[in-house]
Amino acid sequence: MEHYLRAELSRRAVTQNLRVIRSRLPAGCRLCAVVKADAYGHGLSALLATIAAGADALAVATVPEALAIRQAGYEGPILATMAYGVSTGGEALDIAAEAMRCRIDITLAAAADVMPLAKLAGRLKARPDVHVKVDTGMGRSGVAPADAPELVAAVRSAAPLHLAGIYTHFAASDEFDKSHANQQFARFQRVLRKVQPLTGVLRHAANSAAVADMPHTALDMVRPGISIYGYPPSWELASPLPVRPILRLVAPIVQIKSLAAGSTCGYGSLSRITRDSRVGIVPGGYGDGISRQLAGRYAVGVNGKMAPVLGRISMDQIIVDLTDVAGAHVGQTAELISPDPAAPNSVANLARILGTIPYEVTCRLGRRVTYKVVSDFDLPAPPPANTTGSFASDTQRQTPTVNATEVPSPADAVHHEVVKA
Numbered sequence: 323m324e325h326y327l328r329a330e331l332s333r334r335a336v337t338q339n340l341r342v343i344r345s346r347l348p349a350g351c352r353l354c355a356v357v358k359a360d361a362y363g364h365g366l367s368a369l370l371a372t373i374a375a376g377a378d379a380l381a382v383a384t385v386p387e388a389l390a391i392r393q394a395g396y397e398g399p400i401l402a403t404m405a406y407g408v409s410t411g412g413e414a415l416d417i418a419a420e421a422m423r424c425r426i427d428i429t430l431a432a433a434a435d436v437m438p439l440a441k442l443a444g445r446l447k448a449r450p451d452v453h454v455k456v457d458t459g460m461g462r463s464g465v466a467p468a469d470a471p472e473l474v475a476a477v478r479s480a481a482p483l484h485l486a487g488i489y490t491h492f493a494a495s496d497e498f499d500k501s502h503a504n505q506q507f508a509r510f511q512r513v514l515r516k517v518q519p520l521t522g523v524l525r526h527a528a529n530s531a532a533v534a535d536m537p538h539t540a541l542d543m544v545r546p547g548i549s550i551y552g553y554p555p556s557w558e559l560a561s562p563l564p565v566r567p568i569l570r571l572v573a574p575i576v577q578i579k580s581l582a583a584g585s586t587c588g589y590g591s592l593s594r595i596t597r598d599s600r601v602g603i604v605p606g607g608y609g610d611g612i613s614r615q616l617a618g619r620y621a622v623g624v625n626g627k628m629a630p631v632l633g634r635i636s637m638d639q640i641i642v643d644l645t646d647v648a649g650a651h652v653g654q655t656a657e658l659i660s661p662d663p664a665a666p667n668s669v670a671n672l673a674r675i676l677g678t679i680p681y682e683v684t685c686r687l688g689r690r691v692t693y694k695v696v697s698d699f700d701l702p703a704p705p706p707a708n709t710t711g712s713f714a715s716d717t718q719r720q721t722p723t724v725n726a727t728e729v730p731s732p733a734d735a736v737h738h739e740v741v742k743a
């Protein structure tokens with residue numbers, strides 16, 4: 323049975339976004355679509371066929387994620403980017419065994435892991451594809467550039483292992499200032515020169531931001547994620563990809579009622595309405611990924627109008643002010659997330675309001691959401707090629723433009739007031 327909250331996913335938007343990405347790649351460069359965390363919260367099982375049709379390979383973080391994709395019938399290459407320390411044995415070895423049985427490409431980041439992995443492959447009579455991950459400045463997983471040649475040599479001399487790739491990951495390719503990303507790429511190139519020849523070995527580095535702004539980093543394969551789903555990795559790109567959001571989150575209004583002026587709404591009686599009002603109840607709350615931090619700063623689309631959400635966001639439902647929405651009725655669809663990048667309830671604008679990034683907004687979408695692929699959305703106007711706006715990032719950035727649509731703050735709201743902090 324379907325929960326009332328439904329994520330509509332535009333097949334055409336996914337296909338177009340993949341084409342846009344591919345149009346920025348040199349001839350012969352492979353496109354490895356990053357589909358970890360359930361396609362960044364968009365529901366991978368619904369999207370798998372469409373993404374697979376436009377990509378040459380898929381990447382996820384963990385081996386269990388990769389196994390699920392294999393079990394769903396995908397036959398192409400799948401890279402698990404998490405480097406498990408198989409030298410520790412135990413569960414890490416079990417995971418590696420599963421990866422070999424299902425032909426998942428394994429990431430290695432330490433020379434100590436080579437022999438245990440090779441012995442396991444020998445026992446299983448497997449010849450796993452291995453990618454060496456080099457930490458050129460992300461400071462996360464990966465082998466240090468100075469130790470990379472030793473790791474590559476160890477993989478090459480461990481007969482059952484097949485060196486299929488060597489890669490790195492950028493920490494700041496989405497920033498206006500590309501000096502750190504350039505430095506990382508220079509370090510990676512130095513490693514590549516030291517481990518020649520690399521015939522038949524895939525060299526890869528670029529994420530969405532690098533595909534957009536650093537085309538020289540495309541090498542043999544790129545690994546875009548967020549741009550497939552239609553969101554910019556940041557607002558600081560010089561040549562943003564003209565992609566568009568693939569997601570529309572909707573739910574029906576399940577009840578409409580009248581509340582007298584002076585009534586309060588929701589937990590903590592946070593919001594008091596200042597006029598006689600019609601309110602609608604819409605299923606969808608923080609249990610589904612609609613952040614509680616949006617209280618007083620969130621509106622949903624009903625009948626072509628933005629209807630403010632009143633009071634706190636509950637785990638399962640929101641209270642929507644329908645007083646100014648003519649013709650609103652029970653069963654009517656409320657749009658909780660709009661695929662229009664200029665809408666106040668677009669993923670990018672919600673991210674900006676929450677002080678986070680689009681990645682987190684969509685990854686939060688909960689398990690009660692039903693995912694459904696539709697051919698496309700009926701948008702009021704074509705989305706702008708270069709959407710303006712801003713959202714906060716993990717670091718303090720020099721953000722040039724702040725232009726996203728504001729949802730009225732509680733202080734601006736005319737028809738309800740915040741009675742408690």
Ligand SMILES: Cc1ncc(COP(=O)(O)O)c(C=O)c1O
Nearest residue numbers: 356403491529530545546547548
């Ligand atoms: C190793 C790796 N490659 C590629 C990506 C894709 O990055 P983006 O979604 O910014 O394109 C990620 C995402 O975090 C990643 O961890």
